[in-house]
Amino acid sequence: MAGERMKAIVDWTLDRFAVKQIEKGLLDRRVAKGTWYHGDGAALFLLFKILLITGAFLALSYTPSLDGAYSSVRYITEDQTLGWFVRGLHYWSAGLMVLVLVFHLLRQILLGGYKSPREGTWLIGVLLFFAVIATSLLGYVLRWDERAIYGLRVALNLMYRVPLIGESLVLIVQGGPHIGEQTLPRIYAMHVIFVPLLLLALIGYHMYLVVMHGITGPTERSQPVSDADEQRRLYKADAMSEERGETFFPSTAAKSGAFAGVVFLVVVVLTLVLGPGYLYPEANLVKSSFPMEEWWWSWYSALAGLLPPWLATTFYVGFPIVLFLILAALPFLDRSPRRGLRNRPVAVVVVSVCVIVILSLGSLRARSPWMAFPHSEPPPVPDGVQLSPYAEQGRQLFAQFGCNSCHAIDGHGAPFGPDLAASGRVLSHAQFRKIILDPPEEIAMPPYEGRLTDEELNQIIDFLMHVQITRHR
Amino acid sequence: MERRTLLTKLVHGGSALVGLVIGLPALIAGISPALQGRRGERWRPLGKLEQFPVGQTQAAIIEHESEGEPRPLSRQGVYVWRPTADEVVVFSRSCTDLGCPIIWDSGSQCFYCPCHGGIFARDGSRMAGPPDRELFRYANRVRDGVLEVDVFSVPPMA
Numbered sequence: 001m002a003g004e005r006m007k008a009i010v011d012w013t014l015d016r017f018a019v020k021q022i023e024k025g026l027l028d029r030r031v032a033k034g035t036w037y038h039g040d041g042a043a044l045f046l047l048f049k050i051l052l053i054t055g056a057f058l059a060l061s062y063t064p065s066l067d068g069a070y071s072s073v074r075y076i077t078e079d080q081t082l083g084w085f086v087r088g089l090h091y092w093s094a095g096l097m098v099l100v101l102v103f104h105l106l107r108q109i110l111l112g113g114y115k116s117p118r119e120g121t122w123l124i125g126v127l128l129f130f131a132v133i134a135t136s137l138l139g140y141v142l143r144w145d146e147r148a149i150y151g152l153r154v155a156l157n158l159m160y161r162v163p164l165i166g167e168s169l170v171l172i173v174q175g176g177p178h179i180g181e182q183t184l185p186r187i188y189a190m191h192v193i194f195v196p197l198l199l200l201a202l203i204g205y206h207m208y209l210v211v212m213h214g215i216t217g218p219t220e221r222s223q224p225v226s227d228a229d230e231q232r233r234l235y236k237a238d239a240m241s242e243e244r245g246e247t248f249f250p251s252t253a254a255k256s257g258a259f260a261g262v263v264f265l266v267v268v269v270l271t272l273v274l275g276p277g278y279l280y281p282e283a284n285l286v287k288s289s290f291p292m293e294e295w296w297w298s299w300y301s302a303l304a305g306l307l308p309p310w311l312a313t314t315f316y317v318g319f320p321i322v323l324f325l326i327l328a329a330l331p332f333l334d335r336s337p338r339r340g341l342r343n344r345p346v347a348v349v350v351v352s353v354c355v356i357v358i359l360s361l362g363s364l365r366a367r368s369p370w371m372a373f374p375h376s377e378p379p380p381v382p383d384g385v386q387l388s389p390y391a392e393q394g395r396q397l398f399a400q401f402g403c404n405s406c407h408a409i410d411g412h413g414a415p416f417g418p419d420l421a422a423s424g425r426v427l428s429h430a431q432f433r434k435i436i437l438d439p440p441e442e443i444a445m446p447p448y449e450g451r452l453t454d455e456e457l458n459q460i461i462d463f464l465m466h467v468q469i470t471r472h473r
Numbered sequence: 474m475e476r477r478t479l480l481t482k483l484v485h486g487g488s489a490l491v492g493l494v495i496g497l498p499a500l501i502a503g504i505s506p507a508l509q510g511r512r513g514e515r516w517r518p519l520g521k522l523e524q525f526p527v528g529q530t531q532a533a534i535i536e537h538e539s540e541g542e543p544r545p546l547s548r549q550g551v552y553v554w555r556p557t558a559d560e561v562v563v564f565s566r567s568c569t570d571l572g573c574p575i576i577w578d579s580g581s582q583c584f585y586c587p588c589h590g591g592i593f594a595r596d597g598s599r600m601a602g603p604p605d606r607e608l609f610r611y612a613n614r615v616r617d618g619v620l621e622v623d624v625f626s627v628p629p630m631a
Contacts, residue, residue, distance in 0.1 A: 171507045446582050
């Protein structure tokens with residue numbers, strides 16, 4: 001009989017490939033009921049798989065050499081059929097992975113997800129966090145455009161500040177005395193072989209531990225749990241109960257899949273709407289450039305902008321180390337038996353503050369109020385101001401002598417020094433003269449003594465006298 | 474010693490030995506750039522000294538490779554300041570905060586960093602922003618009227 005024969009083949013296959021055991025041990029198992037946010041892990045796993053697959057296909061066309069890297073990325077983005085889509089998926093999955101990973105980590109802090117018996121799961125997770133963050137930088141260095149090379153240089157400058165071994169670290173990453181021939185293959189090998197293998201192993205272990213210890217279940221979230229034994233008892237009761245438990249497949253899988261599906265949709269939409277990460281001019285150390293970090297680093301970049309010089313080295317070297325130590329020590333510092341969002345007000349406050357700080361720093365970076373930069377165009381004449389020809393000369397000189405590198409006029413120009421049309425005070429001719437020729441020690445302004453003729457100085461001051469009352473009328 | 478203990482020790486020891494034989498040489502090869510230090514051509518020409526007018530600051534380019542067509546990254550920008558006829562200062566273009574490419578503004582006679590607001594004066598001293606030290610200076614010398622810099626006299630990533 002064909003039917004019986006078929007069934008025999010299926011049974012044989014299931015038996016010899018030991019599929020039943022997977023079904024029984026993993027899919028059919030009872031677990032504590034999860035909620036929507038428990039799907040963030042599934043989303044991360046999906047993003048990782050997208051990155052592996054798109055990354056493998058990008059590697060088919062990428063050339064990790066000084067001469068070929070940039071043009072191969074260009075080729076993938078502009079010429080290869082659907083290359084832009086594959087690169088776009090890779091780029092946006094990477095960004096979203098950082099985002100969802102931060103969510104995943106903060107959520108565990110909110111729930112107390114690292115509490116016994118899940119310390120091991122958490123510690124592997126901490127390693128994963130740092131590996132993903134590191135490779136999210138390595139990835140965009142491979143583009144080998146200006147953003148890439150200056151991103152790499154920032155990383156090298158951070159390493160150089162490590163006491164004693166700083167220079168060695170730089171040489172190891174560069175592969176030689178300069179960023180050059182040996183550098184790109186190293187970044188490539190790290191991003192494409194070393195880190196993915198490490199991630200694969202760690203993710204596998206992380207998920208094995210999640211299967212072993214489960215997720216933070218409903219009972220745990222509502223009542224204090226003192227130790228691992230008590231947790232295991234409560235978890236088992238949850239899993240077996242009708243209303244607090246469920247079967248992993250399809251109940252849990254469907255819920256987690258929904259979260260992952262939404263994230264996937266975001267990746268696809270971003271790829272279709274915004275395309276892959278913008279390619280800047282090819283990496284070089286000659287042209288003037290305005291390098292920016294990728295968006296998921298912007299809060300850190302803002303911190304760098306706010307640092308007082310005396311703190312810079314301590315912060316740059318210390319921050320990642322302290323962050324690692326705090327995260328690694330968290331399960332051992334937080335010994336309270338309380339789990340679940342509602343029972344952990346301190347965690348809620350700490351996490352909220354972190355999120356607010358990160359978002360504010362990101363928006364600060366977008367404005368970059370510390371920015372002073374040369375600009376050849378003189379500022380436009382403010383509305384309602386009539387300049388005499390003499391003052392108009394001053395406006396031209398204002399740009400020629402680089403005053404506009406730091407000072408804006410009525411909102412036009414660099415935000416570094418005071419806006420001279422809206423500084424809130426009116427200076428006299430003599431006061432301007434004194435500040436321009438011989439600025440006070442404590443302000444970051446070059447002295448113009450000996451650089452301006454009296455005529456030029458008077459023209460500039462005349463211009464400033466005209467515009468400084470713009471906001472006062 | 475019991476047979477069981479002996480076997481355990483053999484398995485552990487053997488595995489460790491295999492790991493060592495593979496891992497250690499691989500690791501040493503991997504970090505060899507640090508062990509070998511900075512090798513290669515040390516002094517590189519920047520151009521004739523007379524190209525750099527006294528009292529001015531000017532961009533110049535180090536060619537890291539002496540032969541063949543310039544390749545990506547074999548050329549590196551620097552700034553040359555010649556305060557007096559006898560004195561030449563060559564600045565790295567790398568901001569001492571995080572290595573972003575500073576730019577010279579002849580109008581205000583300052584160097585500006587495009588990243589976090591670092592500003593340096595004409596003599597390379599820090600004026601504003603997060604940088605915690607002055608600009609890196611290349612050691613330089615003049616040979617047969619040609620200005621040369623020692624590329625190993627600044628940090629390797631500068």
